[in-house]
Amino acid sequence: MHKTIGIVAHVDAGKTTFSEQLLFHTNSIRQRGRVDHQDTFLDSHEIEKNRGITVFADQGAFTFNDSNYTLIDTPGHVDFSPEMERAVQVMDAAIVIISAADGVEGHTETVWHLLKKHQVPTFFFLNKTDREGVDLQDVVNEIRSSLSDDIFDLFELENGVMSESLVEFIAERDEGLLEHYMDAGYDEAMWLGALKHMIRKRSVFAYGHGSALKDIGVLDFLEKLDLLTETNFVDEGEFEARVYKVRHDENGNRVTFLKVLQGSLYVRDEVQYAGKLEKVTQIRRYNGSKFQTVEAAFAGEIVAVTGLSEAAAGDPLGALVEKAEFGLIPTLKSKVIFDPSVHVKEVLRCFKMLDAEDPSLRVVWDEHVQEVHVHVMGVIQLEVLKQIVRDRFHFDVSFGNPKILYKETIRSTVNGYGHFEPLKHYAEVHLKIEPAARNSGITFDNVCHANDLSVGNQNLVRTHIFERSHHGLLTGSALTDVKITLLTGRGHNEHTSGGDFREATFRALRQGLEKAENVLLEPVYDFKIKVGMNHIGRVLSDIQQASGSFEPPETIGENPVVTGRVPVATFMDYSTVFASFTNGKGALTLQFGGYDECHNPEEVIAAIGYNKDADPEYTSTSIFCAKGKGYPVPWYEAEAAMHLL
Template sequence: MFKTIGVLAHVDAGKTTFSEQLLYHTNSIQARGRVDHQDTFLDNHAIERARGITIFAEQGRMQIGNDTYTLIDTPGHVDFSPEMERAIRVMDYAIIIVSAVEGVQGHTETVWQLLRQYHVPTFFFINKIDREGADVKVVMAQLQKECSDDVLLIEEPLRSDYVSSHVAEWLAERDELLLESFLTESLDAPTCLSSLQAMIKEEQAFPCFMGSALKDIGIKEFIAQIPLLTATHYDNELPFEGEVFKIRHDGHQRLTFIKALQGTLHVRDDFSFGEFTEKVTEIRIYNGSRFETVKEVCAGEIFAVKGLSQAQIGDILGSSISPQPFELIPTLQAKVQYDGGQHIKDVLKIFRLLEAEEPTLRVVWHEKFQEIYVHIMGVIQLEVLCEVLANRFSLAIAFGEPKILYMETIRTTVTGYGHFEPLKHYAEVHLLMEPNTRGTGNTFVNACHADDLSVGHQRLIEKHLFEREHHGLLTGYPVTDIRFTLLTGRAHIKHTDGGDFREATFRALRQGLEQAENVLLEPYYRFKLKAPNDFIGRMMTDIQQAAGTFDTPILTEEHVILTGRAPVATFMSYSTSFAAYTNGKGSLSLQFDGYDVCHNADEILAQIGYDKNADTEYTSSSIFCAKGKGYSVPWQEAQEAMHCLR
């Protein structure tokens, strides 16, 4: 049986040391490394070892009984959380490491919410119980309050023939059939384990263990219990499907990492990517940086292949299902600063390669100014990018100061009209554009009749709406939260080419924006502040000055807890001043909470100074043809000129 288990935590909770112990005690590695000694097995990149943090999600392979486990060690720093999210999507189970001293921290909550979003059954391991200040009871109370009432502390190890009365009672409280057996003293260990395993799978139970990874306390006991509490069911007889979750490069060769969801994959199997068909030329099973080549892999396995250059992270190979969008997105953008000897277009190619490995970089190329921009999660990511570029590509790159990534939407409902008819070309598109619920993103509805436009052309229009981001009129930043409805359109039997509908669609969208009331959006944080009661006044004042809002304060005898929302722009550097005035006694957690109306829109519009008419790549005019010659019709007059209205 193949099982994939991920290890996740807030930075410095002991996640990598815990993973090292699991691999050692299952004989996957012969010696245990230490983060402070820069010799851990899964942190095998020089940058990770030098910084003492996990940056890249890497996998180890271990055998427990008859089961083969892929263990994925994930980044714990918020700047690299998209890498963690991609790994979460291929996990069968997850283990969250929580420090017995620091307890539930900001990133722990983000991890928990992501695991619930993707419905990954979850265990907890309270680490560092040997440290001064460790308090398992306090941490358990935090877990049950912040995460779930169904967190179950397992102090006595479970065995196939033994389950403690505490666990049996906990299960009986949640199942009437088990309760009856419990009261009659006939509830046996196999029944308890079977019920607990099912509840874990259904996210109704979250077992919690404790120990010390560094001192090797509780690790062997944890390993012994994992087979009793986990089960996977994959079907090798179905056609192959696999999710791409990571892309790396081994020299000049591209490695595509895949989780097999069903079926069996063989060397020389092929996949179609639009016009391209590519064959798998090699299959590798990785354990850290080591690998072995195999001829085939089965459902449930994690592996890498060579030969696929078109597959992108998130793709489901062998399936027509559209990739599920990722939850974590960058809120900052930085300009690439380079004055070396290579041509800027060659530098761009390198950034495109890095973008394949880290899609959230969202590399933006400004042809007019010959400039490169990247999207980032934070400044630590920029530092690591500089090191990667220097080490892998011998490029000395710097970055400008990160700036907030804004977005735009509409407040009113409009119909956008686009027509593209230069000589021997023809396409017309009518789009109803309505405000979507905040955070929904752009969506599409098709209300066009096949008598007006063929199904193929209708699908082309939908494709063009989502094939790239579309600039808003206020700042040139992307538009979001718009519900597009294709009303009608027109093609020409002889003169319509595929690209014609791209032009008509883009012009219809832009013409609709010209009519609408446009709104500037900015990213927001959901924050949680905890500090001694003396600081409540300062905290509330700071939040208000940062254009934030907060819920009713939660007061205890010693502490106050404030939760609420605030713009990223005003709050992203607040941790420094908060730590200073609370003398390090406060805790602050920040989680991305989507986009909302910009608190200082006029000021930002003035700063950006975007001129919609100077953006030649995005035009709202339409092109018509008369007497064998194309001519432009400005957006204000486009509706009356449309052919479908006649």
Template sequence: MHKTIGILAHVDAGKTTFSEQLLYHTKTIRQRGRVDHQDSFLDSHSIEKNRGITIFADQGIFSYNDSTYYIIDTPGHVDFSPEMERAIQVMDYAIILISAVDGVEGHTETVWQLLRKHQVPTFFFVNKTDYEGTDSASVLEEIRANLSGDVCNLTTLFDEELIEFIAERDEELLDKYMDTGFEQELWLNKMKTMIKENKIFACASGSALKDIGVFEFLDKLDVLTETSYNSLKNFEAKVYKIRHDESGNRVTFLKLLSGKLKVRDEVKYGQKTEKITQIRVYSGNKFQTVDQATAGELVAVTGLTTASIGDGIGDNQEKVTFDMVPTLKSKVLFDSSIHVKEVLRSFKLLDTEDPSLRVYWDEHFQEIHVHVMGVIQLEVLEQIVQERFHFQVSFGEPRILYKETINAPVRGYGHFEPLKHYAEVHLLIEPTTRNRGVSFDNVCHANDLSIGNQNLVKHHLLERHHHGLLTGSALTDVKITLLTGRGHNEHTHGGDFREATYRALRQGLEKAENVLLEPFYDYKIKVDMDLIGRVLSDIQQAHGTFESPENTGDKVIIKGRVPVATFMNYSTTFASFTHGKGTLSLLFGGYDRCHNTEEVINSIGYNKDADPEYTSTSIFCAKGTGYKVPWYEAEQAMHCL
């Protein structure tokens, strides 16, 4: 049986040390490494060793009883949470480590919410119980209060407390218990099912560093988990990681969902079919090559040249979307002696490994920009570039990533007809609900515009993020419908419909009420009762909103939404006035109306009439000469009205 287990936690909760113990007890490694000694098996990258934190989601393999376990040690720092989320999508089960010293922290709640989104059955391990003054029972209560009331104590399997806990959640089992008493196999199977269906979550405790309770936990985990992958079905897989090896080969990491995969098999993803040239099984930074892999396994392959993280492979063609989205962007700074193409090539390579970077080349300003979660990520990127590509970069001050939308439907018209060129496009642009991105519809008749040209319009609308008029930020939350258009059998050439489409989009935006959007956090704050006034005042000053506070014992819980721009550095202030006793959870909550639109527009200083990539002006032709028609006169000049 193949089982993929993820280890997740807030930074410094002991994930890597815990993983080392599992590998040691199953004789995968001969000695246990430690993060602070820079000799751990899974944090093998030099940057991870130097910083003492996990940055990359690396995996180890061990066998226990009749199962093969793939264990993924994930980053705990919020700046690397996209890497963590990409690993979550292939986990069969997850283990959340919680420090008995610190309890449930802000990032723990983020981890929990992601696991719930992906419906990953979850275990808890309360770590560091060897520290003086810690109490695992109180941490268990804290988990129940903050995360889920369905967390059971796994310290003793099927003691009276656990039997009662399960019976409360299954009336049929309770009735059987009252009639015939306790049957261990029946209760064990029921517990396994309830864990797999996310109805209950089991919790144990111990100390990874002192090796207390870890092996006992593994034993119970083995009994209470099961998978049922079918290797006889058609081949399906999911891409969860991209790397490049020392030779520069692109290595695509797959979770096999069904079927088998052999070297030289041809597999389909998107519109491509490519041949697998090698299959690797990685444990730490070392790998072995194999000829075949089967359902349930994690493997890495060579031969897939453009597959990206989240792609479905084979019969699985679903694309996974991710919640952990960067809200900051930063300019890449580098010495003029390094050719810009070399820098861009290197960052594009990093972009395939971490698609959340969204590396962007600004042709007009000749600048490279990256999207990031925070300043620690920028520091690490500097080290990665130096180590892998042997040149130095730095980064500009991170800025908020704004977006734009419209408030009401508009029609946009674009015409492109310099001499011996011809294309015309009519669009309907409508606002949609928040955080839906850009969607496309088509009601154009083939008699008006050929199917091939209709597809060109669709391609050009979806090929990139389009600039809004207020700040030049990405247009979002709109549905764009192709109404009609016109081409010419002789004069329409490649690129004509791109010109007409962009002009139609821009002409529509010129007539629209444009809206600036900014990223928001969904926050959850837990503090002592006497601090509620301070916290609510801070939230209001940050232009946030809050729900009615909830009392829980001598604490109060406050939930709401607040702009990232005003709250991104609040954790330091919060830790100071709560003396580290409060908890602050910040989860990206999508985009909404900007709280200081005019201020942002003025600070960015975007000139919509001087954007080299966009114009709302159409071009018509008369007497063999092209002439320009401004957006406010273009509609009347169109040919197919």
């Protein structure tokens, strides 16, 4: 049986140390490393050793009882949370490490919500219980109030036999089981099967406790996790897999890590994805930084392959159709600064490799200002990127101050018209553009009749809508939260050629935006703050000054807890301030809460200084033809000139 388990946690909770113990106890490694000694098996990258944090989701392999395990140790720092989310999608179960000395911390809640989103069965290990002053019951109560009330102690299960209180715990959560218990009493095999099912369905969550550093409770935890988890992958049927990460080896070869979900994969098999068909040239099984080549991979396994030139994290392979959606997206953008002696093409080539490995970077070459931009979660990520470029590509870069990534939408429905007819070209497109639900992105509908525009050309319009992000008019930021409907269009049998509908579509979209009431959006945090009573007044005042909003504070235990929303722009550096005045004793959780209307649009628009009429990539002007020559028609006259009105 193949099982993939992930280790996730807030930074410094003890993930990597816990992982080392699992690998040691299962004879996968000969000696246990320590983060502070810079000799751990999984934090093998120089940058991880130097910083003492996990940056990359690396994997180990071990066998325990009758199961083959892949263990993924994920980053705990919020700046590298997209890397963690990409790993979550291929986990069969997750172990959330919580430092009993610190309790449920900010990033723990982010991790918890991600596991819920991807429906990953979850176990908790309460680490560092050997620390002086730790009250285990306090931590359990905090998990119950912050994460889930449906948790039970693994130590209530011994040799497959449940304690009476565990039986009651399960029965309370399943009416059928309760009736069975009342009628027939306890049957070991049936109740163990029911518990496994409830864990798999995330109805209940188990916790163990101990000390990873001192090797207390780790092996016992593994034995019970092994007992309570099972997978049912099948080697028969069509090949299905999902890409979970991309790396480049020391020779620059692109290596695609994937999880086989069904069927099998052999070297030299052709794999279909995103309309491409490519041959797998090598299959590798990684354990830490080392690998062995194999001839085949089977359902449930995580392997790495060479030969796939463009497959990206989240992509479905083979018969699998659905692409994985990632919710953790950067809210900051920074300019890459490099020495003129390094050619910009070389800089772009290297950053495109990094972009393949971390798609959230969204590396952009801005032709207009001749600059390379990257999208990031925070300043620690920029520091790490700087070192990665130096270590891997042997040149130095620095970064401009991170800037907020704004977006734009519209307030009311408009129709947009675009016409593109220079000599020997022809395309006309009519679009309806409507405001849509916040954080819904761009959606497309089509009510165009095939008598007006061929289905092939209708599909072209749809393709062009989604082939790139579109600029809003206020700041040139990405357009979002709109529904675009193709109303009608026209082509020409003889003169319509490649690219004509792209031009007409973009002009129609832009012409519609010219008539709309445009709205600037900014990223916001959903926050949760727990402080002592003596600090709550300061916190509420800070939130108001930051243009945030909050619900009336609640008291949990002895401390007030306040939740609400606040702009990233005004709160991105607040954690440092907060830690200072609470002496590190408060708890601040910041989760990306999507986009909302900007709190200071005039100020932002003025600071960015975008000129909508000078955007080289977009124009709202249509092109018509008369007397053998094309001529421009500005957006405010274009509608009257359209051929289909």
